[in-house]
Amino acid sequence: MPAHTDDLRLAHILADDADSITMDRYKSLDLHVATKPDLTPVSESDEKVEDVMRKTLARARPRDAFVGEEQGTTGWGVRRWVVDPIDGTKNYIRGVPVWATLISLMIEDQVVVGVVSAPAIGRRWWASYGDGAWTGRALMSAQPCRVSDVNNLSDASMSYSSLKGWKQRDRLDDFMGLMDDCWRTRAYGDFWSYMLVAEGAVDIAAEPELNLYDMAALAIIVTEAGGRFTSLDGKDGPTGGNALATNGRLHDEVLARIGDK
Incomplete structure (x- = not known):
């Protein structure tokens, strides 16, 4: 490239x-x-x-x-x-x-x-x-920018935008369970969640419904900072209609908890 x-x-x-x-x-x-x-x-x-x-x-x-x-x-x-x-x-x-x-x-x-x-x-x-x-x-x-080295959910900080979308996807219980297992959760919301992942201040960010223009710029910044950015079905990149961004170390575990099964 x-x-x-x-x-x-x-x-x-x-x-x-x-x-x-x-x-x-x-x-x-x-x-x-x-x-x-x-x-x-x-x-x-x-x-x-x-x-x-x-x-x-x-x-x-x-x-x-x-x-x-x-x-x-x-x-x-x-x-x-x-x-x-x-x-x-x-x-x-x-x-x-x-x-x-x-x-x-x-x-x-x-x-x-x-x-x-x-x-x-x-x-x-x-x-x-x-x-x-x-x-x-x-x-x-x-x-x-560099993502964090956190590798345990119990030490992880997670950010999100709202709970409504997770309820609409009938995944609210799974999402709330993940929140309970994290060290800290805050709704920083929108772009801010993902930039905090890229900076290493937050370890997990996820949203259940997004468009390409919501995600494309965020995805390359997270990945170039050493993190991972996928859809909830695990497809890398911003084209899947939703997003999970992590420091990479936590990605598979979080995907297993709230991803599309």
Whole structure:
């Protein structure tokens, strides 16, 4: 797999633009929010970020496809940019600072670049295939990310988003049993859970229902940090419709507890 230095730099430029847009309207009293057909909210910032990214990539990478949460897929080919303009829109519109823009580049089914930018908490994470995972304010002032060495559930910290999805999958009892056996559980939620796994602050993160744009950037950052990212049926990568991320050492045991059987 070739190096993707230029693509990673472009992803950071996209993230810089997104940060400017989202922070400009964050906590604005006149922020426009609509309800999508699936009853989830979408803000004017979600739509503007995606629109700006599409225009930038149409100039910089005209042959690449684009997959976005708000406007779907345009273009075709083996290279596709996968974007969630604001992961955590409900937090964004309520003034909770835990939200981020997720940007990734996939070649076929392999994520090769991922950037997660959370400007309200002053954090950014990124990775490119084979070059490790990093966090910092800029490419030139970064620290490496590494998952933890925890190998016992009784010592493990687990993060999740909510319990509702596990109940809908009729797996709530299994999930609650796993929570009971872990040392610590907290609902950090959304992208934050997975970045904490990549940093080694959390050992397990899982969600029962997600889309590709929710996961692609997270997956490469976790795996390049030395962890493992699969669907609940054990398929590596972000294409399975749900997610389990761990430090790798705990993965098989957790998958046996809450994975698809």
